[in-house]
Structure formats: structure tokens, C-alpha cells
Amino acid sequence: MSALRLVVAGAAAGVWGFHAPAIAALGAEVVGVYDPNAEGARRVADELGCALAPSLDALLALDADAAVVLAPHRQHAAVASACLRAGRHVLVEKPLAVTIGEAERLVDEAERLGRLLAVAFQQRTRAEVAAARDLVERGALGVLQRIDLVAAWPRRSSYFAAAPWRGTWVGEGGGVLVNQAPHDLDLLCLLAGLPARVVARTRTVLHPSKRRTRRRRFSSGATERSAASTSPPRRRTSRSGSS
Numbered sequence: 001m002s003a004l005r006l007v008v009a010g011a012a013a014g015v016w017g018f019h020a021p022a023i024a025a026l027g028a029e030v031v032g033v034y035d036p037n038a039e040g041a042r043r044v045a046d047e048l049g050c051a052l053a054p055s056l057d058a059l060l061a062l063d064a065d066a067a068v069v070l071a072p073h074r075q076h077a078a079v080a081s082a083c084l085r086a087g088r089h090v091l092v093e094k095p096l097a098v099t100i101g102e103a104e105r106l107v108d109e110a111e112r113l114g115r116l117l118a119v120a121f122q123q124r125t126r127a128e129v130a131a132a133r134d135l136v137e138r139g140a141l142g143v144l145q146r147i148d149l150v151a152a153w154p155r156r157s158s159y160f161a162a163a164p165w166r167g168t169w170v171g172e173g174g175g176v177l178v179n180q181a182p183h184d185l186d187l188l189c190l191l192a193g194l195p196a197r198v199v200a201r202t203r204t205v206l207h208p209s210k211r212r213t214r215r216r217r218f219s220s221g222a223t224e225r226s227a228a229s230t231s232p233p234r235r236r237t238s239r240s241g242s243s
Contacts, residue, residue, distance in 0.1 A: 004028040007059050007088070009079050010070030012040025014162070015093055019068060022122075034059040060086035066116075069093060072165045073173045077102035080117070084109050089116040094182045098173035123183045124190060136191050144222045147192050153180035175202070192222065 006023065008016070011033035023030060032051035035041035045052035053059035060067070060083060067083035069076060069092045077097040083090045090110070096119045097103040110117035123129060135141055153176065165171025172179055189195075 004066065005064045006030050006066050006068055007053075007062055007064045008033045008044070008068045008070065009035075009056060009059060009083070010072075010075075010093075011035045011044040012037035013070040013072075013093075015070055016044060019070065019120075023068075031064050032059050032062040056082060060088065064088060066091065072163070072171060073098050073178060074165070074171060077106060080106055081109060084113055084115050084117065087113070087115070089118075091118050091120060093120050094186075095119070095173075095178050098178065121183065121186045123187055129187060129190070132191055144192055146222060147188065149184055149188055151176075151181045151184035155180075 004026065006028050008019075008030055010016075012035035030048050030050050032053050033041050033044050033048070034053040034056055035044075038052075038054075042052055051062060053062065056079065066089040067080075067086075069079050069083065069090060071079050071093075073095060076092055076095065077099075080090050080092050080096075084106070095103075096117075097106060106117060136144070160166045166179065169175075177185070
């Protein structure tokens with residue numbers, strides 16, 4: 001069986017450093033990269049010994065099975081859509097898109113074209129998450145009554161300065177909830193299911209990326225409170241149920 005052939009849109013992004021070893025572990029081959037930051041993309045192309053595409057269209061003209069989208073949030077929907085229309089399966093860095101409408105259109109397009117569309121939620125593969133899911137699915141915790149989630153993603157000011165689109169509504173599309181906290185919110189829904197009702201509030205503390213607090217109620221009657229910020233020192237997730 002031949003190796004999976006990939007193209008990478010947004011290869012100069014800092015998150016590429018996390019995708020590179022995962023791609024290598026799969027034994028996949030990157031056949032081409034593209035980024036508006038041509039110098040950054042060239043460094044990646046030289047490291048991989050692959051083609052450096054001068055545009056997204058040129059990237060998608062290369063023979064590949066799938067595309068990895070690492071562009072800034074606001075570009076996810078347009079770039080992923082172009083990749084799907086080019087016949088590629090697509091893996092998008094979180095978030096899938098900035099708005100619900102964009103996300104739904106991508107899902108519909110993937111289904112219509114018969115392509116796989118996925119979001120990078122690698123935290124699901126952690127051993128403790130798999131163990132927690134097993135406990136919940138076996139009913140070992142009983143009926144969940146309350147879920148508390150504290151998501152702390154400490155970020156220095158240099159993090160925001162390195163990529164000016166971060167921490168802004170126009171560039172990021174929603175602060176900590178759409179940048180860092182999607183991992184925690186995904187695990188919450190994976191373990192407890194989708195909420196039936198959500199109430200939220202937000203404020204700016206130290207960074208332009210907001211601090212968010214949400215309360216949810218699930219159809220089972222369970223309640224949940226989550227807090228997410230780029231300034232707290234630690235992250236904690238706990239689950240409790242009734243026997």
C-alpha cells in the first residue's frame with residue numbers, strides 16, 4: 001500500500017511543529033506546502049524535500065490524497081472548501097470555522113463530494129481521556145449530576161505579538177473559546193454529551209483573548225460550569241455522578 005500523500009496549506013504556522021511528527025509517525029508523505037509567508041514555507045519545504053507552491057491553486061494542482069489546513073481561523077472555511085472541491089480529504093486545525101454557518105456548509109460540502117472532513121482534536125487520544133470515557137460509558141460513575149471544567153492555557157504577551165491575528169475578533173473570531181478552549185469543550189461533549197442549554201459571560205483580564213465562563217444544562221438534568229482563560233496557572237477537569 002502506497003504512503004498517504006499530503007499537501008499543507010499554512011505550513012509556516014507555529015502549529016506545524018506539532019503536525020510534523022504526527023505525519024512522520026503515520027508514514028505519510030508531504031508532497032507540497034504553501035503559505036503566504038513564503039520564507040517560512042520555504043524552510044518547511046527544504047526540510048521535507050517537497051514542492052513549494054506559489055499559491056493555493058498551485059498547491060491543490062499537486063497529486064495528493066489529503067490536505068492539512070493550518071491557516072489562521074478566518075481562512076479555515078475558504079481554504080478547506082477549496083481543498084474539498086479539489087477532491088482532497090481535509091484535516092483542519094481547530095476550529096473548523098469561525099461561524100456555525102461556515103461549519104455547516106463545510107460539512108454539507110464534504111458529504112456532497114464524498115470527502116472526509118476532520119478537525120484536529122488530538123486531546124481525545126490521551127490515555128486518561130480514554131479511561132474517563134470508558135468509566136462514563138460503563139456507567140461506573142452512575143448518572144452524571146454535575147460537571148466542572150477549568151481550562152487554563154497560560155499565554156505570554158509574546159504569543160499574541162508573534163501572530164497579530166491572535167486575540168482579536170477580526171483575526172481570531174472569538175478569543176480563548178475559539179482558540180485554546182475548543183480542546184476542553186470537545187472533551188466535555190465527548191464525555192458528557194451535548195448540552196441542551198448554554199448561558200455564558202465574558203471579560204478581558206490580561207490579554208486581548210478573553211476570559212470566558214459558561215454554565216450548561218444537559219437533557220439528563222446534569223449541570224456544568226466551565227471557565228477558560230489564557231491567564232490562570234493551571235487546568236483541572238473533574239466529573240462526578242451518582243451510583
